[in-house]
Amino acid sequence: MHWTNKSEKENIKRWAGEYFTDKMKKQYLPMPDSVKESYWCKYDGNRDIVDYNFETISEMEKILQEELKEDFYEDLILHIAVAAFKEKEIIQIDENINKNNQTLDSDINNFTIPEFIYTF
Amino acid sequence: MKGSISMYILGISDLYHDSAAALVCNGEIIAAAQEERFTRVKHDANIPVNAMRYCLRQGGIKASELKAVVYYDQPLLTLDRFLKNSLALGDDAGDLVDHVYNNLFSRKIWLHKQIETAIGGLGEHGKLLVVKHHVSHAASAFYPSPYEKSVVLTIDGVGEWTTTAIGVGDGNILKLYEEIKYPHSIGLMYSAFTYFCGFKVNSGDYKFMGLAPYGKPIYYNIIKEKIIDIRDDGSYCLNLEYFEYHKGRTMINEEKFYELFHSRRRKPESKITQREMDIAASVQKITEEIIILLAHYAKKKYGEGIDNLCLAGGVALNCVANGKLQKSGIFKNIWIQPAAGDSGGALGSALYTYYNYYKMERIVNKADSQKGSLLGPEFSTEDILNYLEEYGYPYHLYTDNKEKTKLVAKLLSQEKIIGILQGRMEFGPRALGNRSILADCRSPYMQSKINLKIKYRESFRPFAPVVLEEKQKEYFDLPCDSPYMLKVGNVQTSRRIPFELEQLLYNTEGDMLKIVSEPRSDIPAVTHVDYSARIQTVDSLRNKELHDILLEYEKLTGCAVLVNTSFNVRGEPIVCTPKDSYECFMRTDIDVLIMENIVLYKEEQPKFLEEQDWREKYALD
Numbered sequence: 001m002h003w004t005n006k007s008e009k010e011n012i013k014r015w016a017g018e019y020f021t022d023k024m025k026k027q028y029l030p031m032p033d034s035v036k037e038s039y040w041c042k043y044d045g046n047r048d049i050v051d052y053n054f055e056t057i058s059e060m061e062k063i064l065q066e067e068l069k070e071d072f073y074e075d076l077i078l079h080i081a082v083a084a085f086k087e088k089e090i091i092q093i094d095e096n097i098n099k100n101n102q103t104l105d106s107d108i109n110n111f112t113i114p115e116f117i118y119t120f
Numbered sequence: 121m122k123g124s125i126s127m128y129i130l131g132i133s134d135l136y137h138d139s140a141a142a143l144v145c146n147g148e149i150i151a152a153a154q155e156e157r158f159t160r161v162k163h164d165a166n167i168p169v170n171a172m173r174y175c176l177r178q179g180g181i182k183a184s185e186l187k188a189v190v191y192y193d194q195p196l197l198t199l200d201r202f203l204k205n206s207l208a209l210g211d212d213a214g215d216l217v218d219h220v221y222n223n224l225f226s227r228k229i230w231l232h233k234q235i236e237t238a239i240g241g242l243g244e245h246g247k248l249l250v251v252k253h254h255v256s257h258a259a260s261a262f263y264p265s266p267y268e269k270s271v272v273l274t275i276d277g278v279g280e281w282t283t284t285a286i287g288v289g290d291g292n293i294l295k296l297y298e299e300i301k302y303p304h305s306i307g308l309m310y311s312a313f314t315y316f317c318g319f320k321v322n323s324g325d326y327k328f329m330g331l332a333p334y335g336k337p338i339y340y341n342i343i344k345e346k347i348i349d350i351r352d353d354g355s356y357c358l359n360l361e362y363f364e365y366h367k368g369r370t371m372i373n374e375e376k377f378y379e380l381f382h383s384r385r386r387k388p389e390s391k392i393t394q395r396e397m398d399i400a401a402s403v404q405k406i407t408e409e410i411i412i413l414l415a416h417y418a419k420k421k422y423g424e425g426i427d428n429l430c431l432a433g434g435v436a437l438n439c440v441a442n443g444k445l446q447k448s449g450i451f452k453n454i455w456i457q458p459a460a461g462d463s464g465g466a467l468g469s470a471l472y473t474y475y476n477y478y479k480m481e482r483i484v485n486k487a488d489s490q491k492g493s494l495l496g497p498e499f500s501t502e503d504i505l506n507y508l509e510e511y512g513y514p515y516h517l518y519t520d521n522k523e524k525t526k527l528v529a530k531l532l533s534q535e536k537i538i539g540i541l542q543g544r545m546e547f548g549p550r551a552l553g554n555r556s557i558l559a560d561c562r563s564p565y566m567q568s569k570i571n572l573k574i575k576y577r578e579s580f581r582p583f584a585p586v587v588l589e590e591k592q593k594e595y596f597d598l599p600c601d602s603p604y605m606l607k608v609g610n611v612q613t614s615r616r617i618p619f620e621l622e623q624l625l626y627n628t629e630g631d632m633l634k635i636v637s638e639p640r641s642d643i644p645a646v647t648h649v650d651y652s653a654r655i656q657t658v659d660s661l662r663n664k665e666l667h668d669i670l671l672e673y674e675k676l677t678g679c680a681v682l683v684n685t686s687f688n689v690r691g692e693p694i695v696c697t698p699k700d701s702y703e704c705f706m707r708t709d710i711d712v713l714i715m716e717n718i719v720l721y722k723e724e725q726p727k728f729l730e731e732q733d734w735r736e737k738y739a740l741d
Contacts, residue, residue: 008225009217009218009221012203012206012213012217012221013206013213013214013217015206015207016203016206016207016209016210016211016213016217017210017211017213019207020207020208020209020210020211024204024207024208024210025208025209025210027208028204028205028207028208029205029208029209029303029360029366030304030357031357031359031360031361032349032357032358032359033357036357037351038351038353038355039300039304039349039351039355039356039357040298040299040300040353040355041298041299041300041301042297042298042299043282043285043287043296043297043298043299045295045296045297047194047252048251048252048255048296048472048476049190049249049250049251049252049255049472049473049476049477050194050249050250051247051248051249051250052191052194052195052196052231052232052247052248052249052250053232053247053248054232063196064196067196067197067199067200068196068199068200068203072207073203076203080199080203083221083225084225084229084230086225087222087225087226087229087230088226088230088233
């Protein structure tokens with residue numbers, strides 16, 4: 001995929017549009033299927049608890065490569081890492097607030113649950 | 121608890137619903153609290169800075185003394201779900217990306233840095249540990265349970281990919297075996313109908329459940345035919361044509377719902393009609409059916425020789441379904457995590473780390489290890505007196521606890537409504553007697569009085585009874601105890617008064633205020649319109665103070681049951697501190713406030729003036 005200078009958010013939208021197939025839709029948003037005997041899936045119990053840590057873009061790329069293995073992720077991973085690091089600026093401001101031992105209520109804690117939309 | 125062999129683990133849940141923190145030491149639960157109680161923001165989903173700091177204070181430790189810090193969800197699996205969901209939508213993914221992007225990339229992905237910043241370190245382990253969402257739920261139910269071995273069932277909206285899971289806990293080992301995956305979720309379907317009926321997603325689910333007994337399940341067949349495919353093994357699949365949540369929009373496809381129900385979504389706060397009552401009854405019936413099928417399947421496939429079931433996940437707060445599951449006898453014993461929703465994930469992740477990651481021995485407590493779920497902050501008499509003296513509020517201090525208990529019982533028998541703050545605050549959504557409003561349940565007017573003048577909430581909503589455990593069977597037909605108010609049973613037939621709901625709905629044109637004022641039993645304030653009750657049994661081990669009040673009240677009145685509702689107004693988190701309690705007391709028609717051994721009467725208090733109207737402070741839930 002050719003990445004543009006648009007924001008990472010827009011690039012994810014483009015990526016989704018470009019890689020979309022009917023097969024993907026059926027796989028990830030399946031509908032009721034009269035042929036299926038059951039909708040249970042075997043649970044993958046590997047990695048029920050893992051370390052979660054990265055400091056640099058390359059470290060983040062590495063853990064993303066371990067988690068996002070499908071081919072369609074290949075040229076997305078770097079951009080995901082970049083997106084996360086671009087957003088990180090918000091956190092750095094919060095760190096300063098915390099060091100000054102001020103209340104975090106109005107600064108770090110400004111995420112609110114939409115009233116009528118489920119928060120994923 | 122401090123010492124070289126103490127292993128402290130801090131568990132955290134946040135950024136979805138109901139942030140919380142929990143501290144475990146050598147497998148013992150030391151502290152747990154929801155962030156909303158400190159920030160006074162209902163269902164606060166932010167990083168639980170205050171709850172984490174409280175847990176460390178309660179443990180008497182610094183972050184550097186923690187063995188590990190653990191989070192209840194794996195952000196990269198959530199990222200994987202978000203990306204694949206987007207991929208499956210293709211050119212239609214715009215709204216989903218817009219909805220999820222900021223929270224995911226600026227917060228969830230960076231939670232290790234945010235948590236480290238907030239508490240000043242990640243303990244000896246040095247890196248944040250992350251546990252899968254449904255493993256955290258399962259652990260929150262199994263490890264504190266009184267069972268050595270148990271089948272475990274988790275039913276939630278969604279966590280990473282999983283919406284429903286079955287596993288088995290045995291000793292210190294917990295494993296999940298099967299799952300139902302997003303976007304198919306009974307929790308999300310329930311929330312979708314909650315939304316359609318004009319209540320808020322998540323916080324309104326409980327109201328929707330309370331509405332069900334007013335209706336008839338006339339939409340049961342059509343929902344099963346068009347919206348959800350349910351198999352005999354309890355697995356299910358949603359017809360996504362009826363939903364929009366997977367597209368990052370509102371919960372439902374309004375046009376498809378209109379085709380099915382021939383009406384639009386109810387406008388929030390508008391009059392509730394028979395249609396909403398019937399939809400609630402239908403969805404509740406389907407939910408109960410699925411839960412019973414799930415339990416049957418879990419028992420058949422994984423429960424040979426196991427009589428115990430542990431439940432967690434938001435759907436496990438559906439106490440009506442829980443009561444029916446208990447009555448079904450599929451499992452002899454059922455234990456439900458009192459903080460079954462996301463807040464309990466903080467506790468579950470910490471316990472899972474202790475037992476599964478560090479492989480420590482588990483010692484089962486026969487009562488359970490949840491400590492009555494009284495795991496939050498407490499305030500000494502001195503703390504309370506300091507507050508009252510600072511503001512000059514008149515009070516009466518009782519040095520004799522028995523005398524105070526007798527006074528409380530007497531006031532309750534005189535139909536006084538009492539706000540009570542005692543001991544440690546409850547962990548989980550229910551007030552269990554330490555941050556409660558107590559009242560006489562014998563008055564037919566008490567339900568509407570508390571709803572309208574104390575809680576300022578919808579008149580149809582029922583109140584829960586708290587009953588002496590040893591007297592429970594005299595009042596209710598639940599075949600077990602219910603110390604965490606998580607199971608619904610019926611009022612005994614001998615106590616009921618004939619009550620024609622259908623006729624009353626017709627005669628009053630659906631005026632619920634009039635309907636709930638009609639007595640349905642000799643304990644009307646806690647008897648729902650279908651004679652059901654959300655029971656809390658109280659024993660002297662878990663809550664001696666409340667047990668003593670009930671004993672004294674029974675001596676005076678012959679009745680061993682009281683109304684127990686959470687100490688808050690609509691939209692406000694349950695009170696935490698003496699200040700919260702006093703303010704709620706003064707904003708409402710509560711007659712008396714009890715804080716430990718201190719008694720305050722409303723008529724003695726000075727006029728209460730606030731700069732901001734509290735109604736503007738707390739958005740309606």
